Amino acid sequence: MSQFSLPGNPPIDVILRRSARAKRLSLRMSQLDGRVTLTLPNKVPESQGMAFLREKETWLRSHLSKRDVDVAVALGTQIPVEGEMLRIEPGSGRSLQRSDGALRVPGPEDRVAARVKGWLRTLARDRLAEACDEYAQRLGRPYDRLTLRDTRSRWGSCTHDGGLMFSWRLILADREILDYVAAHEVAHLAEMNHSPAFWAQVERIYGDWKPARTWLRENGAALHRFRFD
Known part of the structure; x- marks a missing residue:
C-alpha cells in the first residue's frame, strides 16, 4: 500500500x-x-x-x-453533545464544566482537543453503561463487558460471549440515537442475527427503532467530521 x-x-x-x-x-x-x-x-x-x-x-x-468539511476541535469550536450545541471556551480549575451552552476547558490551549475527547469518552461510557444496564434488564440477559472505540465501519457490536462495543462518537448525537444503538446491541444477546425475531426484541426493549436507524444512515457520517488530533 x-x-x-x-x-x-x-x-x-x-x-x-x-x-x-x-x-x-x-x-x-x-x-x-x-x-x-x-x-x-x-x-x-x-x-x-x-x-x-x-x-x-x-x-x-x-x-x-x-462532503461535510472536517472540524478541528479547539477553542471557539462548536460541537454537538447529546443534542445540544456547545461552544468550547477557556475554563478555570481542574475539570471541564458544561453550562449555558458552553463547555469550558481549563489548561493549555494545545491540550484542549485531547481534554474534550477524554471528557466525551467518559460521558459516552456513563450514558452507554446506563442504557445497556436498563435494556439488558428488560431483555433478561446480562452482558459481560462494555468497551469503547472510535470505529468507522459500525456504531456497535456484540460478541458471542456477551461483550458489547460502541463508538464513543454516539455521544455527539441526540440521546435517543445512543439509546437505540445500545438497545440494538443488547438485543443481540438474545438473537445474534438481524431476523424478524431480533427486531422484535429491539422493539420490545426500546420501542419504535426505525426513526433512529434512519437518522444514523442519513446523518451518522457527520459525527466523524470532528477531529481531535
Missing part, C-alpha cells in the same frame, strides 16, 4: 492498494473522512490505474465537494 497526491486544485491524497482478490480496478471515497482509495488487481500496471483515476477525477472532485 502506498500513497500519492493527484495534482489539481486542491490536490487529492490517494491511497494505492494492490489486491490479489480484486478482479477489476475500483475507486472508493470514504464518506466518514474523505479518504480516497484506488484498488488495483495485482497484474494491472500502475500506469493503467493512473489512467483510470484521471477518467474518474471529475466524479471524484464532485463527491468530495459535497
Whole structure:
C-alpha cells in the first residue's frame, strides 16, 4: 500500500492498494473522512490505474465537494453533545464544566482537543453503561463487558460471549440515537442475527427503532467530521 497526491486544485491524497482478490480496478471515497482509495488487481500496471483515476477525477472532485468539511476541535469550536450545541471556551480549575451552552476547558490551549475527547469518552461510557444496564434488564440477559472505540465501519457490536462495543462518537448525537444503538446491541444477546425475531426484541426493549436507524444512515457520517488530533 502506498500513497500519492493527484495534482489539481486542491490536490487529492490517494491511497494505492494492490489486491490479489480484486478482479477489476475500483475507486472508493470514504464518506466518514474523505479518504480516497484506488484498488488495483495485482497484474494491472500502475500506469493503467493512473489512467483510470484521471477518467474518474471529475466524479471524484464532485463527491468530495459535497462532503461535510472536517472540524478541528479547539477553542471557539462548536460541537454537538447529546443534542445540544456547545461552544468550547477557556475554563478555570481542574475539570471541564458544561453550562449555558458552553463547555469550558481549563489548561493549555494545545491540550484542549485531547481534554474534550477524554471528557466525551467518559460521558459516552456513563450514558452507554446506563442504557445497556436498563435494556439488558428488560431483555433478561446480562452482558459481560462494555468497551469503547472510535470505529468507522459500525456504531456497535456484540460478541458471542456477551461483550458489547460502541463508538464513543454516539455521544455527539441526540440521546435517543445512543439509546437505540445500545438497545440494538443488547438485543443481540438474545438473537445474534438481524431476523424478524431480533427486531422484535429491539422493539420490545426500546420501542419504535426505525426513526433512529434512519437518522444514523442519513446523518451518522457527520459525527466523524470532528477531529481531535
